[in-house]
Amino acid sequence: MEFTIRKPSLKVFVVALLCATFVSGVLLFSLIKMANTTPTVGGSFELKYRGAEWRFLDHNKRLNLLYIGYAKCPDVCPMSLSVVAQAFLKFSENELKQIQLLFLSVDYQNDKPDDVADYAAQFFKDFVGLTGTKEQIDFVVNLFGASYLMEKNPKSYIGYSIAHTDKIFFLNEKGEVIKSIANPRSDEQIYQSVKQLL
Amino acid sequence: MKNIMFIGLTLATFSYAKDKKLAELLSFQDARIFVPSKGSVATAGYAVVNNKSEKEVSLVISKAEPFKAVETHMTVEKEGRMAMEKVDKFLIPANGSLELKPGGNHIMLFEPSREIKVNEEIKVEFLVDGQNQEVPFKTIPRVSTPKKEETHHH
Ligand SMILES: [Cu+2]
Numbered sequence: 001m002e003f004t005i006r007k008p009s010l011k012v013f014v015v016a017l018l019c020a021t022f023v024s025g026v027l028l029f030s031l032i033k034m035a036n037t038t039p040t041v042g043g044s045f046e047l048k049y050r051g052a053e054w055r056f057l058d059h060n061k062r063l064n065l066l067y068i069g070y071a072k073c074p075d076v077c078p079m080s081l082s083v084v085a086q087a088f089l090k091f092s093e094n095e096l097k098q099i100q101l102l103f104l105s106v107d108y109q110n111d112k113p114d115d116v117a118d119y120a121a122q123f124f125k126d127f128v129g130l131t132g133t134k135e136q137i138d139f140v141v142n143l144f145g146a147s148y149l150m151e152k153n154p155k156s157y158i159g160y161s162i163a164h165t166d167k168i169f170f171l172n173e174k175g176e177v178i179k180s181i182a183n184p185r186s187d188e189q190i191y192q193s194v195k196q197l198l
Numbered sequence: 199m200k201n202i203m204f205i206g207l208t209l210a211t212f213s214y215a216k217d218k219k220l221a222e223l224l225s226f227q228d229a230r231i232f233v234p235s236k237g238s239v240a241t242a243g244y245a246v247v248n249n250k251s252e253k254e255v256s257l258v259i260s261k262a263e264p265f266k267a268v269e270t271h272m273t274v275e276k277e278g279r280m281a282m283e284k285v286d287k288f289l290i291p292a293n294g295s296l297e298l299k300p301g302g303n304h305i306m307l308f309e310p311s312r313e314i315k316v317n318e319e320i321k322v323e324f325l326v327d328g329q330n331q332e333v334p335f336k337t338i339p340r341v342s343t344p345k346k347e348e349t350h351h352h
Contacts, residue, residue: 074240075273076280078232078340079300085341111237119237123341129237147279156284157267157308158240163281166301183280183301 042169042177045140047104047132051113054130056175062098063197064171065190068146069164070107071119071129076166077103078123079185084168085124086187087194099194101127106137106148107162144169144177170197223255224248224290224326229335231320234310242271243305243322243335244298249290257288257296258325262335264314265307268322272303 044056056064065084069077084101091099103120105111111119113131120129132140141148146165153161170179170193179193229245249255262268273282280301288303290296298304305322314320318337323330 071235071237072239073282074238074242074306075271075282075304076301078235078238078242082340089341089343115237117237119235122236147277149279149281151281153282153284156269156271156306161282163276163279165278166280185300 040176042144042171042175044175045136045143047130047136047140048113049128049130050117051131059100059128060171060173060175061100062173063100063194064173064175065099065101065194066104066144066169066171067101067167068104068106068141068144068148069166070105070162071111071116072107072158073162073164076183080166080168081120081123081127083184083187084190085127087190088124088126090187090191091194095194095198096126098198102130103127104130104132104137104140106141106164107150108132108134108137109150110160170194222326222331223251223329224257224324224331225250226333229322229333230338231305231307231314231322231335232340233314233316233337234307235340240306240308242300243307243320244300245333245335246295246297247288247290248295249292251292253292255290255292255327256325257290258286259305260323260325260330262307262320262322264311265320266309266311268308269306270303271306273301 046056047054067077067080067084069080071077081101081103088096088099088101101120101124103116105116108131111131116129116131118129120127131137146167148162148164150160150162153159166183168181168184168190169177172178178197181189181193184190225248227246227248229243231243232241234241247257257270259268259270270285270288271282272285273280275281288296296303314337316337316339319334320337322333322335324333325331
């Protein structure tokens with residue numbers, strides 16, 4: 001009895017060992033693979049340009065910079081847009097063909113589509129100022145892990161302010177985030193990042 | 199570029215020194231206002247405010263022609279977002295300074311009644327510990343295009 005049990009159990013043991021080695025190997029491999037590929041943030045989206053429908057995939061370039069703010073913002077938005085503009089002034093015609101800046105205003109209640117387009121374009125002629133419906137805006141804001149919060153500010157002349165993410169997102173041609181810079185304050189940093197990613 | 203900024207700074211400091219009164223507790227360095235942007239109603243002003251006196255001094259903004267309203271603001275980061283709050287005054291520490299800078303403390307100016315151009319001097323009126331002080335702020339462009347500016351200055 002003991003022998004008949006022992007003999008097959010040895011076989012089973014060897015097979016089980018082989019199986020375990022194989023399974024753990026596969027597991028380890030996929031774990032390494034998972035660690036190397038960060039989950040993709042971003043993708044295509046739809047907004048409005050001067051009131052008309054605007055699809056990212058119809059206007060994408062090799063490298064797309066995205067900033068989310070509002071036109072009536074007097075402090076961080078214009079500062080971020082001007083450092084990008086200052087960086088863009090250093091690029092060649094050929095480089096400029098491959099890059100663009102998209103500015104999305106989340107202030108769907110106060111920023112008119114033409115105002116946003118004109119606002120963005122005065123920093124740099126090819127900056128694209130976008131608006132959208134609340135649903136479109138919220139979709140984009142969530143897509144890129146950004147956020148905004150409208151706050152009533154009765155003490156202030158303007159009456160409100162919008163707290164928002166202060167970040168430049170660098171998107172590839174699919175709209176996926178490949179880099180981001182928080183509190184962009186230096187045109188050199190933007191310039192170097194674009195050079196590196198192009 | 200740096201030269202232009204330096205010239206601008208020297209001009210600003212010089213024109214300030216001319217108007218300086220002996221009694222003034224605060225001095226302003228690099229006082230500048232960005233030319234208002236199209237599509238926006240507000241613009242911001244920045245400077246370094248120095249207090250050479252032995253006591254803390256309060257700074258309250260009162261007016262700046264031709265803007266309809268002026269306020270002192272503070273941008274703070276809250277839950278990953280940049281939020282702007284109106285503050286009644288800035289406090290400048292004794293023998294110290296306060297830097298008004300983008301993404302921090304700043305003055306905010308609303309709805310100018312006429313077009314503001316680059317290189318203007320906007321007289322901003324403050325109450326410094328209750329005393330009037332007028333400070334010239336130079337208007338500067340959001341984006342400086344070096345070539346144009348050079349021909350402008352020389
Ligand atoms: Cu402000």
